[in-house]
Amino acid sequence: MAREKLEAFYLSRFKRMPRPTEEEKGIPPRMRTFADGIEPREPMKLTVDSILDSQAKAASAYKAAKARNRGKQRR
Structure with a gap:
């Protein structure tokens, strides 16, 4: 549980990737995919x-x- 919270934070807040859809919320962050062409932004300070x-x-x-x-x- 803690690992998933940390991974979700890393993807959404630190790397500023798109938030998961309702369907994706049941999938662990590590297993989610992103649309082709979406690149991580500069990390949040x-x-x-x-x-x-x-x-x-x-x-x-x-x-x-x-x-x-x-x-x-x-x-």
């Missing part, structure tokens, strides 16, 4: 600031989703 920004963005998205779900439960 990882800095402490970029990681903190990413964590803050994820926390904000989580809070927003949680608030939306709470609103649905009250109805």
Whole structure:
């Protein structure tokens, strides 16, 4: 499980490859293929600031989703 999370991060965030489709999400990242002609881009620069920004963005998205779900439960 940890290996798949790391591989998914490596492909989508670090190498900036396209995100998997719904069908591809069930396939381990190592087994996925990309359309002919798609090349990895320059790696994303990882800095402490970029990681903190990413964590803050994820926390904000989580809070927003949680608030939306709470609103649905009250109805």
